[in-house]
Amino acid sequence: MIEPANSGAARISIVGIGTVSLIQMSREAEAALRAADELYVLHAQSLVLDYLREHFDPKAVDLSTAYAEDKARRETYHEVAGIVIAAATAGRHVAYVTSGHPLVLVTPSQLIMQAAKERSIPVEIVPGISSLDTVWADLGFDPGPEGAMMFEATTLLLRRYPLIPTVPLFLWQVNSVETSLYSTHKNRPERFSRLQQYLEQFYPADHVTRLVHSASFPFTRPEIADIPIGELGVLSEVATSQHILYIPPVERQRVADRELAAAVSSVAHLRTLIDME
Numbered sequence: 001m002i003e004p005a006n007s008g009a010a011r012i013s014i015v016g017i018g019t020v021s022l023i024q025m026s027r028e029a030e031a032a033l034r035a036a037d038e039l040y041v042l043h044a045q046s047l048v049l050d051y052l053r054e055h056f057d058p059k060a061v062d063l064s065t066a067y068a069e070d071k072a073r074r075e076t077y078h079e080v081a082g083i084v085i086a087a088a089t090a091g092r093h094v095a096y097v098t099s100g101h102p103l104v105l106v107t108p109s110q111l112i113m114q115a116a117k118e119r120s121i122p123v124e125i126v127p128g129i130s131s132l133d134t135v136w137a138d139l140g141f142d143p144g145p146e147g148a149m150m151f152e153a154t155t156l157l158l159r160r161y162p163l164i165p166t167v168p169l170f171l172w173q174v175n176s177v178e179t180s181l182y183s184t185h186k187n188r189p190e191r192f193s194r195l196q197q198y199l200e201q202f203y204p205a206d207h208v209t210r211l212v213h214s215a216s217f218p219f220t221r222p223e224i225a226d227i228p229i230g231e232l233g234v235l236s237e238v239a240t241s242q243h244i245l246y247i248p249p250v251e252r253q254r255v256a257d258r259e260l261a262a263a264v265s266s267v268a269h270l271r272t273l274i275d276m277e
């Protein structure tokens with residue numbers, strides 16, 4: 001049974017505080033945290049929790065304790081969302097605080113939004129700087145000229161999305177590929193065989209990927225490791241839960257529409273596209 005929110009004060013702010021610890025927290029995020037009655041925090045860094053307790057809410061709740069070895073991540077996400085929804089349903093303005101962008105691969109945010117909609121609890125989303133943003137900064141990457149594709153690594157293998165080797169590709173969560181269960185144990189090289197085989201259907205084995213870890217503290221540097229597709233077993237040594245695997249294009253996509261290619265720099269063509277009056 002869906003519990004209706006029992007007070008007009010019920011409200012949820014889903015807040016991303018950015019990738020680099022606390023220094024990417026926007027003014028908008030700060031204002032949302034200040035406005036909230038209670039904070040619920042899912043963040044890997046204890047210093048973030050300490051800071052939020054000191055500056056915003058001394059009772060800020062640490063949600064990271066919901067994770068456990070071998071536990072289904074989905075179960076954890078439902079638990080986390082349930083806690084946030086229960087607090088809001090009691091008539092409070094609660095903020096769910098997470099790293100990066102709060103809607104980029106954050107299942108609890110989706111569950112919270114869905115449950116809040118069912119209970120007519122208003123939700124605001126406060127975007128944060130995602131690790132994709134920081135990875136693009138670390139690589140000096142611009143998605144304009146050649147586009148960009150991205151997939152969550154396990155989803156790529158499950159659905160066998162066709163890849164386009166002329167389009168830059170970013171893979172999330174390579175470290176936890178092939179399972180929906182949470183684990184902190186070291187990976188075996190074989191864990192990455194299926195991913196390697198799938199990529200080899202589209203790319204040569206000697207094509208070099210870049211494993212990127214963006215700095216998650218202001219005093220650390222980004223780390224980038226170059227790994228040929230044929231040697232992805234190396235990921236067992238270097239990939240962590242804070243890496244994105246970038247697969248650069250093998251070559252630039254050729255222009256297919258020569259007529260349009262000539263027209264894009266033509267004033268006469270521009271005149272056909274705009275109203276001059």
Ligand SMILES: C[S@@+](CC[C@H](N)C(=O)[O-])C[C@H]1O[C@@H](n2cnc3c(N)ncnc32)[C@H](O)[C@@H]1O
Nearest residue numbers: 100101104105130131172173213214242243244
């Ligand atoms: C559950 S998702 C959450 C992403 C987060 N909401 C965001 O916007 O960055 C976690 C994934 O983000 C990526 N990630 C997180 N921190 C990173 C970092 N410092 N550098 C590179 N990738 C990172 C990894 O692919 C990791 O598996």
